[in-house]
Amino acid sequence: MSGPLYLLKTRRFAPLFGTQFLGAFNDNLYKNTLAVLLTFQAAEWTSISSALLAPLIGAVFIAPFFLFSGLSGEIADRLDKARLARIVKVWEMIMMIVAAAGFANHSFTTLLMVVFGMGMHSTLFGPIKYSIIPQHMKENELIGANALIESGTFGAILLGTIAGGALAAIPNGGVIASLCALVVAVVGYLFSRYIPSAPPPSREEPFAFGFWKHTTDAIALAYRDRLVFLAILAISWFWLYGALLLSQFPSLVKDLLMGSEGTVTWILALFTLGIGIGSVLCERLSHHRVRYTLVVAGAVGMAVAGVDFALGIGTFEPDGILSQNPHFWRIVADVTLLGIFGGLYSVPLYALLQERSAPEARSRIIAANNILNALFMVLGAVATMAILSMGYSIAWLFGIVALATALVGSIIYKVRREK
Incomplete structure:
Protein backbone atom coordinates (compact mmCIF):
# COMPACT_ATOMS: atom_id res chain seq x y z
CA MET A 1 0.00 0.00 0.00
CA SER A 2 1.20 3.55 -0.74
CA GLY A 3 0.78 5.57 2.42
CA PRO A 4 -1.32 4.96 5.52
CA LEU A 5 -4.64 6.35 4.23
CA TYR A 6 -5.87 2.85 3.37
CA LEU A 7 -6.22 2.31 7.14
CA LEU A 8 -9.16 4.74 7.10
CA LYS A 9 -11.03 2.16 5.02
CA THR A 10 -10.52 -0.64 7.56
CA ARG A 11 -12.78 -1.44 10.48
CA ARG A 12 -9.79 -2.11 12.72
CA PHE A 13 -8.73 1.56 12.47
CA ALA A 14 -11.41 3.85 11.01
CA PRO A 15 -13.87 3.65 13.96
CA LEU A 16 -11.06 4.37 16.43
CA PHE A 17 -9.89 7.33 14.33
CA GLY A 18 -13.42 8.74 14.13
CA THR A 19 -14.00 8.29 17.86
CA GLN A 20 -10.70 10.01 18.71
CA PHE A 21 -11.13 12.84 16.20
CA LEU A 22 -14.64 13.75 17.36
CA GLY A 23 -13.66 13.53 21.03
CA ALA A 24 -10.70 15.89 20.57
CA PHE A 25 -12.95 18.22 18.56
CA ASN A 26 -15.51 18.33 21.38
CA ASP A 27 -12.91 18.98 24.07
CA ASN A 28 -11.72 22.07 22.25
CA LEU A 29 -15.14 23.20 21.08
CA TYR A 30 -16.37 23.32 24.66
CA LYS A 31 -13.20 24.77 26.20
CA ASN A 32 -12.89 27.57 23.64
CA THR A 33 -16.57 28.46 23.76
CA LEU A 34 -16.34 28.81 27.52
CA ALA A 35 -13.03 30.71 27.38
CA VAL A 36 -14.32 33.24 24.83
CA LEU A 37 -17.60 33.81 26.65
CA LEU A 38 -15.84 34.29 29.98
CA THR A 39 -13.24 36.59 28.42
CA PHE A 40 -15.83 38.98 27.02
CA GLN A 41 -18.67 38.46 29.52
CA ALA A 42 -16.82 37.59 32.73
CA ALA A 43 -18.92 39.91 34.93
CA GLU A 44 -22.10 38.02 33.99
CA TRP A 45 -20.67 34.67 35.04
CA THR A 46 -18.26 35.07 37.93
CA SER A 47 -16.42 37.55 40.14
CA ILE A 48 -13.06 35.94 39.27
CA SER A 49 -10.72 38.20 37.29
CA SER A 50 -10.82 37.55 33.54
CA ALA A 51 -7.01 37.34 33.56
CA LEU A 52 -7.21 34.32 35.86
CA LEU A 53 -10.02 32.52 34.06
CA ALA A 54 -7.98 31.06 31.16
CA PRO A 55 -5.29 29.49 33.39
CA LEU A 56 -8.03 28.31 35.79
CA ILE A 57 -9.89 26.51 32.99
CA GLY A 58 -6.63 24.96 31.80
CA ALA A 59 -5.70 23.82 35.30
CA VAL A 60 -9.13 22.26 35.94
CA PHE A 61 -9.03 20.45 32.59
CA ILE A 62 -5.58 19.01 33.18
CA ALA A 63 -6.13 18.01 36.85
CA PRO A 64 -7.71 14.60 35.98
CA PHE A 65 -4.55 13.63 34.10
CA PHE A 66 -2.63 13.80 37.38
CA LEU A 67 -5.38 12.25 39.49
CA PHE A 68 -6.76 9.47 37.30
CA SER A 69 -4.31 8.57 34.51
CA GLY A 70 -2.76 5.75 36.53
CA LEU A 71 -6.18 4.35 37.39
CA SER A 72 -7.41 4.65 33.79
CA GLY A 73 -4.34 2.78 32.55
CA GLU A 74 -4.91 0.04 35.11
CA ILE A 75 -8.55 -0.33 34.03
CA ALA A 76 -7.64 -0.36 30.32
CA ASP A 77 -5.15 -3.18 30.98
CA ARG A 78 -7.90 -5.26 32.64
CA LEU A 79 -11.02 -4.72 30.50
CA ASP A 80 -11.94 -4.79 26.82
CA LYS A 81 -10.75 -1.48 25.40
CA ALA A 82 -13.50 -1.27 22.78
CA ARG A 83 -16.14 -1.56 25.49
CA LEU A 84 -14.36 1.07 27.58
CA ALA A 85 -14.33 3.42 24.59
CA ARG A 86 -18.11 3.21 24.38
CA ILE A 87 -18.47 3.93 28.11
CA VAL A 88 -16.24 7.00 27.72
CA LYS A 89 -18.43 8.29 24.87
CA VAL A 90 -21.56 7.91 27.00
CA TRP A 91 -19.80 9.97 29.68
CA GLU A 92 -19.06 12.63 27.04
CA MET A 93 -22.75 12.82 26.07
CA ILE A 94 -23.75 13.28 29.71
CA MET A 95 -21.19 16.08 30.10
CA MET A 96 -22.57 17.96 27.09
CA ILE A 97 -26.13 17.77 28.48
CA VAL A 98 -24.87 19.19 31.79
CA ALA A 99 -22.93 21.87 29.86
CA ALA A 100 -26.08 23.00 28.05
CA ALA A 101 -27.84 23.38 31.41
CA GLY A 102 -24.85 25.28 32.82
CA PHE A 103 -24.79 27.73 29.92
CA ALA A 104 -28.58 28.19 30.04
CA ASN A 105 -28.45 29.01 33.78
CA HIS A 106 -25.18 31.00 33.65
CA SER A 107 -23.77 28.64 36.28
CA PHE A 108 -20.00 29.05 36.34
CA THR A 109 -19.63 26.26 38.91
CA THR A 110 -21.51 23.81 36.69
CA LEU A 111 -19.44 24.76 33.65
CA LEU A 112 -16.21 24.33 35.60
CA MET A 113 -17.40 20.87 36.66
CA VAL A 114 -17.92 20.05 32.98
CA VAL A 115 -14.37 21.23 32.20
CA PHE A 116 -13.18 18.71 34.80
CA GLY A 117 -15.49 16.08 33.31
CA MET A 118 -14.10 16.63 29.82
CA GLY A 119 -10.61 16.35 31.27
CA MET A 120 -11.74 13.00 32.68
CA HIS A 121 -13.00 12.06 29.21
CA SER A 122 -9.54 12.65 27.71
CA THR A 123 -7.79 11.00 30.66
CA LEU A 124 -9.84 7.82 30.31
CA PHE A 125 -9.62 7.63 26.53
CA GLY A 126 -5.87 8.33 26.24
CA PRO A 127 -4.59 4.90 27.34
CA ILE A 128 -7.32 3.20 25.30
CA LYS A 129 -6.55 4.83 21.95
CA TYR A 130 -2.78 4.34 22.01
CA SER A 131 -2.75 0.84 23.52
CA ILE A 132 -5.48 -0.47 21.20
CA ILE A 133 -3.48 0.47 18.07
CA PRO A 134 -0.87 -2.32 18.40
CA GLN A 135 -3.64 -4.82 19.14
CA HIS A 136 -5.34 -4.14 15.80
CA MET A 137 -2.43 -2.99 13.63
CA LYS A 138 0.39 -5.02 12.15
CA GLU A 139 3.88 -4.05 13.27
CA ASN A 140 4.61 -2.36 9.94
CA GLU A 141 1.43 -0.27 10.29
CA LEU A 142 2.25 1.33 13.65
CA ILE A 143 3.99 4.37 12.14
CA GLY A 144 1.14 4.98 9.67
CA ALA A 145 -1.58 4.59 12.30
CA ASN A 146 0.16 6.98 14.69
CA ALA A 147 0.74 9.45 11.86
CA LEU A 148 -2.99 9.53 11.16
CA ILE A 149 -3.92 9.78 14.85
CA GLU A 150 -1.41 12.60 15.40
CA SER A 151 -2.46 14.67 12.40
CA GLY A 152 -6.13 14.00 13.08
CA THR A 153 -5.82 15.10 16.71
CA PHE A 154 -4.24 18.43 15.80
CA GLY A 155 -6.79 18.94 13.05
CA ALA A 156 -9.58 18.32 15.55
CA ILE A 157 -8.00 20.75 18.01
CA LEU A 158 -7.92 23.46 15.34
CA LEU A 159 -11.48 22.86 14.09
CA GLY A 160 -12.87 22.68 17.62
CA THR A 161 -11.10 25.90 18.60
CA ILE A 162 -12.42 27.72 15.51
CA ALA A 163 -15.96 26.39 15.99
CA GLY A 164 -15.94 27.31 19.68
CA GLY A 165 -14.89 30.88 18.94
CA ALA A 166 -17.50 31.25 16.19
CA LEU A 167 -20.38 29.85 18.29
CA ALA A 168 -19.43 31.96 21.32
CA ALA A 169 -19.96 35.10 19.25
CA ILE A 170 -23.67 34.45 18.60
CA PRO A 171 -26.64 34.84 21.02
CA ASN A 172 -27.02 31.81 23.33
CA GLY A 173 -23.77 30.54 21.83
CA GLY A 174 -22.92 28.45 24.87
CA VAL A 175 -26.16 26.47 24.75
CA ILE A 176 -25.91 26.05 20.99
CA ALA A 177 -22.28 24.91 21.25
CA SER A 178 -23.21 22.35 23.90
CA LEU A 179 -26.07 20.96 21.80
CA CYS A 180 -23.78 20.76 18.76
CA ALA A 181 -21.19 18.99 20.93
CA LEU A 182 -23.89 16.58 22.11
CA VAL A 183 -24.66 15.66 18.48
CA VAL A 184 -20.93 15.20 17.83
CA ALA A 185 -20.64 13.01 20.95
CA VAL A 186 -23.53 10.83 19.73
CA VAL A 187 -21.82 10.39 16.37
CA GLY A 188 -18.58 9.58 18.23
CA TYR A 189 -20.45 6.94 20.23
CA LEU A 190 -21.76 5.40 16.98
CA PHE A 191 -18.18 5.23 15.70
CA SER A 192 -17.09 3.53 18.93
CA ARG A 193 -19.72 0.83 18.44
CA TYR A 194 -17.72 -0.42 15.45
CA ILE A 195 -14.31 -0.61 17.17
CA PRO A 196 -13.38 -4.33 17.13
CA SER A 197 -13.09 -6.07 20.46
CA ALA A 198 -9.73 -5.60 22.18
CA PRO A 199 -9.64 -7.95 25.18
CA PRO A 200 -6.86 -7.52 27.73
CA PRO A 201 -4.02 -9.99 28.27
CA SER A 202 -4.44 -12.18 31.35
CA ARG A 203 -3.36 -10.58 34.61
CA GLU A 204 -2.75 -12.57 37.79
CA GLU A 205 -2.28 -9.82 40.37
CA PRO A 206 -5.51 -8.64 42.07
CA PHE A 207 -6.88 -5.14 41.49
CA ALA A 208 -6.07 -2.74 44.32
CA PHE A 209 -7.74 0.67 44.27
CA GLY A 210 -5.60 3.72 45.03
CA PHE A 211 -5.05 6.95 43.08
CA TRP A 212 -1.42 7.50 43.94
CA LYS A 213 -0.56 3.80 43.88
CA HIS A 214 -1.76 3.48 40.29
CA THR A 215 0.06 6.67 39.33
CA THR A 216 3.38 5.62 40.86
CA ASP A 217 3.01 2.07 39.55
CA ALA A 218 2.46 3.35 36.00
CA ILE A 219 5.53 5.59 36.13
CA ALA A 220 7.60 2.79 37.68
CA LEU A 221 6.55 0.43 34.85
CA ALA A 222 7.64 2.97 32.24
CA TYR A 223 10.92 3.60 34.03
CA ARG A 224 11.95 -0.07 33.80
Whole structure:
Protein backbone atom coordinates (compact mmCIF):
# COMPACT_ATOMS: atom_id res chain seq x y z
CA MET A 1 0.00 0.00 0.00
CA SER A 2 1.20 3.55 -0.74
CA GLY A 3 0.78 5.57 2.42
CA PRO A 4 -1.32 4.96 5.52
CA LEU A 5 -4.64 6.35 4.23
CA TYR A 6 -5.87 2.85 3.37
CA LEU A 7 -6.22 2.31 7.14
CA LEU A 8 -9.16 4.74 7.10
CA LYS A 9 -11.03 2.16 5.02
CA THR A 10 -10.52 -0.64 7.56
CA ARG A 11 -12.78 -1.44 10.48
CA ARG A 12 -9.79 -2.11 12.72
CA PHE A 13 -8.73 1.56 12.47
CA ALA A 14 -11.41 3.85 11.01
CA PRO A 15 -13.87 3.65 13.96
CA LEU A 16 -11.06 4.37 16.43
CA PHE A 17 -9.89 7.33 14.33
CA GLY A 18 -13.42 8.74 14.13
CA THR A 19 -14.00 8.29 17.86
CA GLN A 20 -10.70 10.01 18.71
CA PHE A 21 -11.13 12.84 16.20
CA LEU A 22 -14.64 13.75 17.36
CA GLY A 23 -13.66 13.53 21.03
CA ALA A 24 -10.70 15.89 20.57
CA PHE A 25 -12.95 18.22 18.56
CA ASN A 26 -15.51 18.33 21.38
CA ASP A 27 -12.91 18.98 24.07
CA ASN A 28 -11.72 22.07 22.25
CA LEU A 29 -15.14 23.20 21.08
CA TYR A 30 -16.37 23.32 24.66
CA LYS A 31 -13.20 24.77 26.20
CA ASN A 32 -12.89 27.57 23.64
CA THR A 33 -16.57 28.46 23.76
CA LEU A 34 -16.34 28.81 27.52
CA ALA A 35 -13.03 30.71 27.38
CA VAL A 36 -14.32 33.24 24.83
CA LEU A 37 -17.60 33.81 26.65
CA LEU A 38 -15.84 34.29 29.98
CA THR A 39 -13.24 36.59 28.42
CA PHE A 40 -15.83 38.98 27.02
CA GLN A 41 -18.67 38.46 29.52
CA ALA A 42 -16.82 37.59 32.73
CA ALA A 43 -18.92 39.91 34.93
CA GLU A 44 -22.10 38.02 33.99
CA TRP A 45 -20.67 34.67 35.04
CA THR A 46 -18.26 35.07 37.93
CA SER A 47 -16.42 37.55 40.14
CA ILE A 48 -13.06 35.94 39.27
CA SER A 49 -10.72 38.20 37.29
CA SER A 50 -10.82 37.55 33.54
CA ALA A 51 -7.01 37.34 33.56
CA LEU A 52 -7.21 34.32 35.86
CA LEU A 53 -10.02 32.52 34.06
CA ALA A 54 -7.98 31.06 31.16
CA PRO A 55 -5.29 29.49 33.39
CA LEU A 56 -8.03 28.31 35.79
CA ILE A 57 -9.89 26.51 32.99
CA GLY A 58 -6.63 24.96 31.80
CA ALA A 59 -5.70 23.82 35.30
CA VAL A 60 -9.13 22.26 35.94
CA PHE A 61 -9.03 20.45 32.59
CA ILE A 62 -5.58 19.01 33.18
CA ALA A 63 -6.13 18.01 36.85
CA PRO A 64 -7.71 14.60 35.98
CA PHE A 65 -4.55 13.63 34.10
CA PHE A 66 -2.63 13.80 37.38
CA LEU A 67 -5.38 12.25 39.49
CA PHE A 68 -6.76 9.47 37.30
CA SER A 69 -4.31 8.57 34.51
CA GLY A 70 -2.76 5.75 36.53
CA LEU A 71 -6.18 4.35 37.39
CA SER A 72 -7.41 4.65 33.79
CA GLY A 73 -4.34 2.78 32.55
CA GLU A 74 -4.91 0.04 35.11
CA ILE A 75 -8.55 -0.33 34.03
CA ALA A 76 -7.64 -0.36 30.32
CA ASP A 77 -5.15 -3.18 30.98
CA ARG A 78 -7.90 -5.26 32.64
CA LEU A 79 -11.02 -4.72 30.50
CA ASP A 80 -11.94 -4.79 26.82
CA LYS A 81 -10.75 -1.48 25.40
CA ALA A 82 -13.50 -1.27 22.78
CA ARG A 83 -16.14 -1.56 25.49
CA LEU A 84 -14.36 1.07 27.58
CA ALA A 85 -14.33 3.42 24.59
CA ARG A 86 -18.11 3.21 24.38
CA ILE A 87 -18.47 3.93 28.11
CA VAL A 88 -16.24 7.00 27.72
CA LYS A 89 -18.43 8.29 24.87
CA VAL A 90 -21.56 7.91 27.00
CA TRP A 91 -19.80 9.97 29.68
CA GLU A 92 -19.06 12.63 27.04
CA MET A 93 -22.75 12.82 26.07
CA ILE A 94 -23.75 13.28 29.71
CA MET A 95 -21.19 16.08 30.10
CA MET A 96 -22.57 17.96 27.09
CA ILE A 97 -26.13 17.77 28.48
CA VAL A 98 -24.87 19.19 31.79
CA ALA A 99 -22.93 21.87 29.86
CA ALA A 100 -26.08 23.00 28.05
CA ALA A 101 -27.84 23.38 31.41
CA GLY A 102 -24.85 25.28 32.82
CA PHE A 103 -24.79 27.73 29.92
CA ALA A 104 -28.58 28.19 30.04
CA ASN A 105 -28.45 29.01 33.78
CA HIS A 106 -25.18 31.00 33.65
CA SER A 107 -23.77 28.64 36.28
CA PHE A 108 -20.00 29.05 36.34
CA THR A 109 -19.63 26.26 38.91
CA THR A 110 -21.51 23.81 36.69
CA LEU A 111 -19.44 24.76 33.65
CA LEU A 112 -16.21 24.33 35.60
CA MET A 113 -17.40 20.87 36.66
CA VAL A 114 -17.92 20.05 32.98
CA VAL A 115 -14.37 21.23 32.20
CA PHE A 116 -13.18 18.71 34.80
CA GLY A 117 -15.49 16.08 33.31
CA MET A 118 -14.10 16.63 29.82
CA GLY A 119 -10.61 16.35 31.27
CA MET A 120 -11.74 13.00 32.68
CA HIS A 121 -13.00 12.06 29.21
CA SER A 122 -9.54 12.65 27.71
CA THR A 123 -7.79 11.00 30.66
CA LEU A 124 -9.84 7.82 30.31
CA PHE A 125 -9.62 7.63 26.53
CA GLY A 126 -5.87 8.33 26.24
CA PRO A 127 -4.59 4.90 27.34
CA ILE A 128 -7.32 3.20 25.30
CA LYS A 129 -6.55 4.83 21.95
CA TYR A 130 -2.78 4.34 22.01
CA SER A 131 -2.75 0.84 23.52
CA ILE A 132 -5.48 -0.47 21.20
CA ILE A 133 -3.48 0.47 18.07
CA PRO A 134 -0.87 -2.32 18.40
CA GLN A 135 -3.64 -4.82 19.14
CA HIS A 136 -5.34 -4.14 15.80
CA MET A 137 -2.43 -2.99 13.63
CA LYS A 138 0.39 -5.02 12.15
CA GLU A 139 3.88 -4.05 13.27
CA ASN A 140 4.61 -2.36 9.94
CA GLU A 141 1.43 -0.27 10.29
CA LEU A 142 2.25 1.33 13.65
CA ILE A 143 3.99 4.37 12.14
CA GLY A 144 1.14 4.98 9.67
CA ALA A 145 -1.58 4.59 12.30
CA ASN A 146 0.16 6.98 14.69
CA ALA A 147 0.74 9.45 11.86
CA LEU A 148 -2.99 9.53 11.16
CA ILE A 149 -3.92 9.78 14.85
CA GLU A 150 -1.41 12.60 15.40
CA SER A 151 -2.46 14.67 12.40
CA GLY A 152 -6.13 14.00 13.08
CA THR A 153 -5.82 15.10 16.71
CA PHE A 154 -4.24 18.43 15.80
CA GLY A 155 -6.79 18.94 13.05
CA ALA A 156 -9.58 18.32 15.55
CA ILE A 157 -8.00 20.75 18.01
CA LEU A 158 -7.92 23.46 15.34
CA LEU A 159 -11.48 22.86 14.09
CA GLY A 160 -12.87 22.68 17.62
CA THR A 161 -11.10 25.90 18.60
CA ILE A 162 -12.42 27.72 15.51
CA ALA A 163 -15.96 26.39 15.99
CA GLY A 164 -15.94 27.31 19.68
CA GLY A 165 -14.89 30.88 18.94
CA ALA A 166 -17.50 31.25 16.19
CA LEU A 167 -20.38 29.85 18.29
CA ALA A 168 -19.43 31.96 21.32
CA ALA A 169 -19.96 35.10 19.25
CA ILE A 170 -23.67 34.45 18.60
CA PRO A 171 -26.64 34.84 21.02
CA ASN A 172 -27.02 31.81 23.33
CA GLY A 173 -23.77 30.54 21.83
CA GLY A 174 -22.92 28.45 24.87
CA VAL A 175 -26.16 26.47 24.75
CA ILE A 176 -25.91 26.05 20.99
CA ALA A 177 -22.28 24.91 21.25
CA SER A 178 -23.21 22.35 23.90
CA LEU A 179 -26.07 20.96 21.80
CA CYS A 180 -23.78 20.76 18.76
CA ALA A 181 -21.19 18.99 20.93
CA LEU A 182 -23.89 16.58 22.11
CA VAL A 183 -24.66 15.66 18.48
CA VAL A 184 -20.93 15.20 17.83
CA ALA A 185 -20.64 13.01 20.95
CA VAL A 186 -23.53 10.83 19.73
CA VAL A 187 -21.82 10.39 16.37
CA GLY A 188 -18.58 9.58 18.23
CA TYR A 189 -20.45 6.94 20.23
CA LEU A 190 -21.76 5.40 16.98
CA PHE A 191 -18.18 5.23 15.70
CA SER A 192 -17.09 3.53 18.93
CA ARG A 193 -19.72 0.83 18.44
CA TYR A 194 -17.72 -0.42 15.45
CA ILE A 195 -14.31 -0.61 17.17
CA PRO A 196 -13.38 -4.33 17.13
CA SER A 197 -13.09 -6.07 20.46
CA ALA A 198 -9.73 -5.60 22.18
CA PRO A 199 -9.64 -7.95 25.18
CA PRO A 200 -6.86 -7.52 27.73
CA PRO A 201 -4.02 -9.99 28.27
CA SER A 202 -4.44 -12.18 31.35
CA ARG A 203 -3.36 -10.58 34.61
CA GLU A 204 -2.75 -12.57 37.79
CA GLU A 205 -2.28 -9.82 40.37
CA PRO A 206 -5.51 -8.64 42.07
CA PHE A 207 -6.88 -5.14 41.49
CA ALA A 208 -6.07 -2.74 44.32
CA PHE A 209 -7.74 0.67 44.27
CA GLY A 210 -5.60 3.72 45.03
CA PHE A 211 -5.05 6.95 43.08
CA TRP A 212 -1.42 7.50 43.94
CA LYS A 213 -0.56 3.80 43.88
CA HIS A 214 -1.76 3.48 40.29
CA THR A 215 0.06 6.67 39.33
CA THR A 216 3.38 5.62 40.86
CA ASP A 217 3.01 2.07 39.55
CA ALA A 218 2.46 3.35 36.00
CA ILE A 219 5.53 5.59 36.13
CA ALA A 220 7.60 2.79 37.68
CA LEU A 221 6.55 0.43 34.85
CA ALA A 222 7.64 2.97 32.24
CA TYR A 223 10.92 3.60 34.03
CA ARG A 224 11.95 -0.07 33.80
CA ASP A 225 12.81 0.36 30.11
CA ARG A 226 15.24 3.25 29.69
CA LEU A 227 14.33 3.77 26.02
CA VAL A 228 10.59 3.79 26.76
CA PHE A 229 11.04 6.33 29.54
CA LEU A 230 13.23 8.48 27.31
CA ALA A 231 10.51 8.36 24.64
CA ILE A 232 7.94 9.52 27.21
CA LEU A 233 10.14 12.43 28.28
CA ALA A 234 10.73 13.35 24.62
CA ILE A 235 6.98 13.23 23.86
CA SER A 236 6.32 15.34 26.94
CA TRP A 237 8.79 17.94 25.67
CA PHE A 238 6.91 18.03 22.36
CA TRP A 239 3.65 18.76 24.18
CA LEU A 240 5.34 21.44 26.29
CA TYR A 241 6.62 23.12 23.11
CA GLY A 242 3.28 22.75 21.31
CA ALA A 243 1.25 24.04 24.26
CA LEU A 244 3.58 27.04 24.55
CA LEU A 245 3.15 27.90 20.87
CA LEU A 246 -0.64 27.49 20.89
CA SER A 247 -1.06 29.54 24.06
CA GLN A 248 1.12 32.43 22.86
CA PHE A 249 -0.10 32.72 19.25
CA PRO A 250 -3.11 34.96 20.07
CA SER A 251 -1.14 37.54 22.08
CA LEU A 252 1.74 37.37 19.58
CA VAL A 253 -0.58 38.20 16.68
CA LYS A 254 -2.51 40.90 18.56
CA ASP A 255 0.33 42.70 20.34
CA LEU A 256 3.30 42.25 18.01
CA LEU A 257 2.02 41.56 14.51
CA MET A 258 -1.01 43.84 14.96
CA GLY A 259 -3.14 41.20 13.27
CA SER A 260 -6.75 40.12 13.70
CA GLU A 261 -8.53 37.04 15.01
CA GLY A 262 -8.47 35.72 11.44
CA THR A 263 -4.68 35.94 11.43
CA VAL A 264 -4.55 33.83 14.61
CA THR A 265 -6.77 31.21 13.00
CA TRP A 266 -4.69 31.19 9.84
CA ILE A 267 -1.41 30.72 11.73
CA LEU A 268 -2.96 27.96 13.84
CA ALA A 269 -4.16 26.30 10.64
CA LEU A 270 -0.67 26.39 9.13
CA PHE A 271 0.87 24.92 12.28
CA THR A 272 -1.72 22.15 12.28
CA LEU A 273 -1.24 21.52 8.57
CA GLY A 274 2.50 21.30 9.24
CA ILE A 275 1.92 18.62 11.90
CA GLY A 276 -0.13 16.62 9.39
CA ILE A 277 2.50 16.97 6.66
CA GLY A 278 5.29 16.00 9.06
CA SER A 279 3.35 12.98 10.31
CA VAL A 280 2.69 11.66 6.80
CA LEU A 281 6.27 12.48 5.75
CA CYS A 282 7.52 10.47 8.72
CA GLU A 283 5.49 7.47 7.56
CA ARG A 284 6.98 7.79 4.08
CA LEU A 285 10.58 8.13 5.28
CA SER A 286 10.41 5.46 7.98
CA HIS A 287 9.55 2.57 5.62
CA HIS A 288 7.27 1.19 8.36
CA ARG A 289 10.01 1.05 11.00
CA VAL A 290 10.82 3.20 14.03
CA ARG A 291 13.79 5.28 12.92
CA TYR A 292 15.50 7.30 15.63
CA THR A 293 17.25 9.43 13.02
CA LEU A 294 13.85 10.93 12.18
CA VAL A 295 13.31 11.86 15.83
CA VAL A 296 16.70 13.55 15.99
CA ALA A 297 16.09 15.27 12.64
CA GLY A 298 12.72 16.48 13.92
CA ALA A 299 14.28 17.88 17.09
CA VAL A 300 17.03 19.66 15.15
CA GLY A 301 14.46 21.01 12.68
CA MET A 302 12.25 22.32 15.49
CA ALA A 303 15.29 23.93 17.10
CA VAL A 304 16.45 25.66 13.90
CA ALA A 305 12.95 26.79 12.90
CA GLY A 306 12.31 27.86 16.50
CA VAL A 307 15.45 29.98 16.68
CA ASP A 308 14.62 31.64 13.36
CA PHE A 309 11.05 32.17 14.59
CA ALA A 310 12.39 33.87 17.73
CA LEU A 311 14.73 36.06 15.67
CA GLY A 312 11.90 36.89 13.29
CA ILE A 313 9.48 38.08 15.95
CA GLY A 314 12.30 39.78 17.85
CA THR A 315 13.07 42.03 14.88
CA PHE A 316 9.55 42.36 13.48
CA GLU A 317 8.21 45.85 12.87
CA PRO A 318 4.59 46.41 11.78
CA ASP A 319 4.60 48.24 8.47
CA GLY A 320 1.29 48.74 6.71
CA ILE A 321 -0.68 45.74 5.51
CA LEU A 322 0.49 42.59 7.30
CA SER A 323 0.34 40.37 4.23
CA GLN A 324 2.68 42.74 2.37
CA ASN A 325 5.34 42.62 5.06
CA PRO A 326 8.11 40.16 4.02
CA HIS A 327 9.07 39.59 7.67
CA PHE A 328 5.56 38.29 8.31
CA TRP A 329 6.04 35.55 5.70
CA ARG A 330 9.27 34.53 7.40
CA ILE A 331 7.31 34.02 10.62
CA VAL A 332 4.59 32.09 8.75
CA ALA A 333 7.21 29.82 7.16
CA ASP A 334 8.83 29.15 10.55
CA VAL A 335 5.48 28.24 12.15
CA THR A 336 4.74 25.80 9.32
CA LEU A 337 8.20 24.25 9.62
CA LEU A 338 7.76 23.89 13.38
CA GLY A 339 4.65 21.83 12.69
CA ILE A 340 6.33 19.70 10.00
CA PHE A 341 9.37 18.89 12.13
CA GLY A 342 7.09 18.35 15.15
CA GLY A 343 5.20 15.63 13.26
CA LEU A 344 8.47 14.08 12.13
CA TYR A 345 9.67 14.08 15.75
CA SER A 346 6.61 12.81 17.61
CA VAL A 347 5.19 9.99 15.47
CA PRO A 348 8.15 7.55 15.84
CA LEU A 349 8.16 8.16 19.60
CA TYR A 350 4.55 7.02 19.98
CA ALA A 351 5.26 3.98 17.80
CA LEU A 352 8.31 3.17 19.94
CA LEU A 353 6.18 3.38 23.07
CA GLN A 354 3.68 0.89 21.67
CA GLU A 355 6.29 -1.43 20.16
CA ARG A 356 8.47 -1.82 23.27
CA SER A 357 5.68 -1.92 25.88
CA ALA A 358 4.57 -5.36 27.10
CA PRO A 359 0.94 -5.98 26.05
CA GLU A 360 -0.19 -6.57 29.65
CA ALA A 361 1.30 -3.22 30.76
CA ARG A 362 0.84 -1.11 27.64
CA SER A 363 -2.14 0.95 28.83
CA ARG A 364 -0.44 1.79 32.12
CA ILE A 365 2.70 2.89 30.30
CA ILE A 366 0.55 5.10 28.03
CA ALA A 367 -1.02 6.44 31.23
CA ALA A 368 2.46 7.27 32.57
CA ASN A 369 3.08 9.14 29.33
CA ASN A 370 -0.12 11.16 29.83
CA ILE A 371 0.83 12.03 33.41
CA LEU A 372 4.25 13.32 32.39
CA ASN A 373 2.79 15.13 29.35
CA ALA A 374 0.47 17.01 31.69
CA LEU A 375 3.28 17.72 34.15
CA PHE A 376 5.52 19.14 31.41
CA MET A 377 2.72 21.37 30.10
CA VAL A 378 2.11 22.74 33.59
CA LEU A 379 5.83 23.30 34.15
CA GLY A 380 6.03 24.98 30.75
CA ALA A 381 3.18 27.34 31.66
CA VAL A 382 4.83 28.19 35.00
CA ALA A 383 8.20 28.76 33.31
CA THR A 384 6.52 30.96 30.69
CA MET A 385 4.94 33.16 33.35
CA ALA A 386 8.25 33.36 35.23
CA ILE A 387 10.30 34.29 32.14
CA LEU A 388 7.82 36.91 30.95
CA SER A 389 7.37 38.36 34.46
CA MET A 390 11.15 38.91 34.67
CA GLY A 391 10.87 41.28 31.73
CA TYR A 392 12.11 39.00 28.97
CA SER A 393 10.30 39.24 25.64
CA ILE A 394 8.29 36.51 24.00
CA ALA A 395 11.10 36.23 21.43
CA TRP A 396 13.51 35.31 24.23
CA LEU A 397 11.02 32.74 25.49
CA PHE A 398 10.75 31.01 22.11
CA GLY A 399 14.52 31.19 21.65
CA ILE A 400 15.16 29.47 24.99
CA VAL A 401 12.70 26.68 24.22
CA ALA A 402 14.16 26.19 20.72
CA LEU A 403 17.71 25.84 22.07
CA ALA A 404 16.47 23.44 24.75
CA THR A 405 14.89 21.35 21.96
CA ALA A 406 18.31 21.05 20.32
CA LEU A 407 19.61 19.72 23.64
CA VAL A 408 16.75 17.18 23.75
CA GLY A 409 17.71 16.00 20.26
CA SER A 410 21.36 15.59 21.25
CA ILE A 411 20.39 13.53 24.31
CA ILE A 412 18.22 11.23 22.17
CA TYR A 413 21.09 10.80 19.70
CA LYS A 414 23.56 10.03 22.49
CA VAL A 415 21.33 7.50 24.25
CA ARG A 416 20.50 5.74 21.00
CA ARG A 417 24.19 5.41 20.09
CA GLU A 418 24.85 3.86 23.51
CA LYS A 419 22.20 1.25 22.74
